Amino acid sequence: MTAFPKTFIFATATAAYQVEGGYDDDGRGRSTWDEIREESGRIADGSDPRLSCDARHKYKEDVQILKQLNVTHYRFSISWSRVFSDGTATSLNEPGIGYYRALCEELVANGILPIVTLFHTDLPLEIFDKGSWLNTETIHNFVSLCEVCFERLGDLVPYWITFNEIGHQAWYAVAKFDNLPWHCPNRPQPQEDAEKNTVSVTAHNMLLAHAQVYRLYEEKFKVFQKGQVGITNSGRWCVPNSESPEDKEACGRALDWNLNWTIEPILKDDYPRTMRQRLPWLPTFNEEQRRLLKNSIDFLGINYYISTTIKTLKKSEDGPSIFERHAGYDYGKERWDKICGETWIRNAPDGLQQLLNYLKDNFDNLPVLITENGCMDRLDAEGDPLKDDYRVVYLSDHLTLRNGCNVIGFTAWSLMDNFEWDDGFSYRFGLFRVDFVSPSKPRVIKKSGK
Template structure:
């Protein structure tokens, strides 16, 4: 009875934002809140990244990464903050296990630091202290009944490799393969879920196109395409390595995590806006997904538009070409689809003024004007608007474009600036996005098998430093002990996990007595 009262109270609190369906058949009411419980094998989790939480930036043999260098240079990060200590998870990983157990998550997504495991990839020597750190974390997770979901690369390239030509030097392909081999061989027995790269779109565009992220290089016309080409080859090498050498022993799954908005036509009745939305999607998620999930090559619309904007006399393009053998090697290198989704963009054909305002290269090549509806609720992050229906939209895009491949949402969340423990806006955001995911899964038959909140706790949010906070747990970065304190959103998410979704409060499942307090 107490639990029913709490559910009714929560419905009253958020009813102005999420009107409940007044329909005998909730499956026919797709605009309001949808009650539904996810399938038994659906997995709930939270996520972090090594650079953002570990600290210990130069301890126990770890080498410098491009984000260490970028933050130490000054002028790149809000308030000139660094991640030298951050959440201190290198020393306080047991505290992280404690709060993961409190939440009751089924999986924990985190990344390995390449610089910590193989400090000098040009020699390939393994740092046993780094290996031991992750072994302790991974085995403790398994003992707690939590599946480790391990990302090999979450933006923190060893500075040695950046100095050695970065992703433009193809020796990095074998160096990355060696790093993957070290990870698979040491941790593969315990790890079921692997991700080769996190958000290669951000790596290439933000790091080497507009230069807002490490290493801060601005060559938008060429480097994003060239470096993405190499990253896709690295991914394929790691997948095949696992498939041939480690899958027979460990039977895990390997994929890549791609970030994308949902791209909606500004006016759905205008064919040109519909076409612009499709083109934007192919230039964004399709840039990496089409080679991996479709045919080993870039989307045709992307090849056509980059070539016509290259303005070459010989018909060449700034978009590199895969050989036929490379296409065969890249095609099908996935076991599921890792999706990071936060917001939505409205699309229409770019006019001359818009084209003139964007950097020459990638953004100009797609010839799409991207805007936001002024009525959409903003977050503390400039790119993140509250548009829950975009979650359902992007999941259906994946269903129709990539053969309904199983999807794990590997990141979704929202920022604030003060770290308040009473973060009802975060509950509002995550609740609505999970509900749209539920509709996609249970109404539209999208093959969604997992959901992951970014992030378990407040951490170093890249160029925003500690001024933007995503966490379900508050971290006091002025306290040397870095205590983790549950926010209201953490308590709420714990209930969603226990309920396995949103059971109808009027018709609870038969085993609902498991949660009476």
């Protein structure tokens, strides 16, 4: 195991909606997740739509538990609806941006630097109802949001992340597809070629928004604030199910669909070649857009939890969902430990190493910040839930970084148990356990946090 450089970032993370909760008396507007949580049967545990960690009121206490962990940084997300109550710059909410300012000041005063994610799934409901990321006006509204954040928080924030997992937003949060997660309100679905136009245009517009935000910071703020701007991608590693040429080719396509789709337009001028070949409907970039996108990251964020084995999808087979059918692959036999019971997490630290090697070899060893890594509490656990030895093993295994990869930091997901999207509060990823029954939502450190 290589020694960590003195500048190495140790961080822990949460997302805005997951800890702050929904719209309330500080002027925050409604978001897509406020709507989703109020729809009958949408959240697995049926939890109260207003239940949360209440981080907005408990931020000073939370900074102290961060200090207890001895981390150098804290990654948190901006709730767009808290800053712009209807999603547009005309609805700037002073208490909302003031809360984020107070949080950043409290962090810095305690020797912890902020890593701020500007969009993490939580879209203003009015923006969604006007077309979400299919509407190019959303790009302009998002750039306005980012400009306000740079102006009001930038003197305290050394690292900015424009988007968390564009691909997931494109597939899950604009329209509903069979056998895939559903992260958007129950609205009439796009009627024409949704699996083509909805997904590809959403990702395309979000990439263009990222580029505009990067250039805005570069031209207007960077020389004074000296921060860095990156983007975070889902980092599932893929290995071929066999040594056959067909499985190896399918594995390459799986990496393109899961990883390279939203990296190569930034670092290699266009979508992956295999996607261009198989998806003739992909949008194109004009020369000005290519110029804006070219090398528009100072670092790449990677969320890594699992690896999967990949085999080719035969023409006679349907595949798990339309996502895999487009790419022509299916999943093979699993090779990794189900470290936290019958959940989707696998303990595959070898996959993280291979992913880092891949990024080093294919993208000039660019700086990589591991922005999420962790596992949930075992659902079948007996005894003391604070004795999470499996999480100690998982995190320790993934902190073994080798081979000269340019990793600048590691961010554990997550600081505390919180709302885990459509699973509600049934999955708990925290280094601190939260008692959601108690009105004060006390946080208690687990063994992994210690």
